[in-house]
Amino acid sequence: MSVLADKVIQCASCNTEFNFSVEEQEFYESKGFQPPRKCKPCRDTAKQNRGGGYSNFNRFGDRPQRQMYPAVCSGCGIETQVPFQPNGSKPVYCRECYQSSY
Numbered sequence: 001m002s003v004l005a006d007k008v009i010q011c012a013s014c015n016t017e018f019n020f021s022v023e024e025q026e027f028y029e030s031k032g033f034q035p036p037r038k039c040k041p042c043r044d045t046a047k048q049n050r051g052g053g054y055s056n057f058n059r060f061g062d063r064p065q066r067q068m069y070p071a072v073c074s075g076c077g078i079e080t081q082v083p084f085q086p087n088g089s090k091p092v093y094c095r096e097c098y099q100s101s102y
């Protein structure tokens with residue numbers, strides 16, 4: 001019987017080193033899973049992307065979520081979100097219009 005110990009794994013996505021605890025190792029082994037190659041935030045992000053939804057719920061506070069405000073793009077008129085409160089005096093652009101304005 002091998003004695004398990006916490007392992008440190010380097011995330012394949014963001015290169016952060018994270019702890020793969022004994023409990024997690026046992027859990028993964030009991031399920032027959034391979035050890036994770038990505039840290040928890042990256043796995044959560046991948047999960048969210050797979051689900052197609054862009055929900056900010058149930059984030060674990062690993063990264064402070066930027067407050068976003070709904071706005072309508074002055075360039076193309078689509079609904080978008082901006083990291084500041086639109087006050088109506090300045091045009092607001094969606095990401096695409098913002099980038100193409102440079």
Ligand SMILES: [Zn+2]
Pocket residue numbers: 011012013014015016038039040041042043
């Ligand atoms: Zn990562």
Ligand SMILES: [Zn+2]
Pocket residue numbers: 073074075076077078093094095096097098
């Ligand atoms: Zn636009």
